[in-house]
Amino acid sequence: QKEVEQNSGPLSVPEGAIASLNCTYSDRGSQSFFWYRQYSGKSPELIMFIYSNGDKEDGRFTAQLNKASQYVSLLIRDSQPSDSATYLCAAGLSGGSYIPTFGRGTSLIVHP
């Protein structure tokens, strides 16, 4: 049973701070990792993906992957109230049978 675990939160940070969201996965065969953002009442939308160990930066977002520890994280710098949403971590295989597995999500609240 492949599992992706996230702290449900809520994680509350002040505006301008760094928000750190974490995710662990059980399947060592997982090779692709995604962070989706979901606003209340809306559908998930992809904000970051990462395949290789290390950091990947895109604007205010940085995804970090550590395959040895089976750990993925998302950092949001200069957090804004508009970043308040649920962040879903997903893990999948990059080849062979692909079944994307999602965590239950972490609720982030950025307060002014």
Next chain:
Amino acid sequence: DAGVIQSPRHEVTEMGQEVTLRCKPISGHDYLFWYRQTMMRGLELLIYFNNNVPIDDSGMPEDRFSAKMPNASFSTLKIQPSEPRDSAVYFCASSPRQGEKLFFGSGTQLSVL
């Protein structure tokens, strides 16, 4: 492209009734996924298709659920008979290739009374 299109947006029905959810994936996407989202269980994969062929339906909760993809531009998820515990948001998503991002539809909010 208009994105993944789902209908209806909201469905309220009574226990025992048949419910059909519809999805039109993005043109050219080879993969189509049906997910169910609840507060308790999060986003669960029900079934996915590759080139209109069901690949894995192990997430379908029971025989009351069935899904079809008669062509590359249309898929249905049917629940018969529906039960109150089926109440959830059902998302359809498509992807151009395996391992790539999913494009989600706006979802169907299903309430079974």
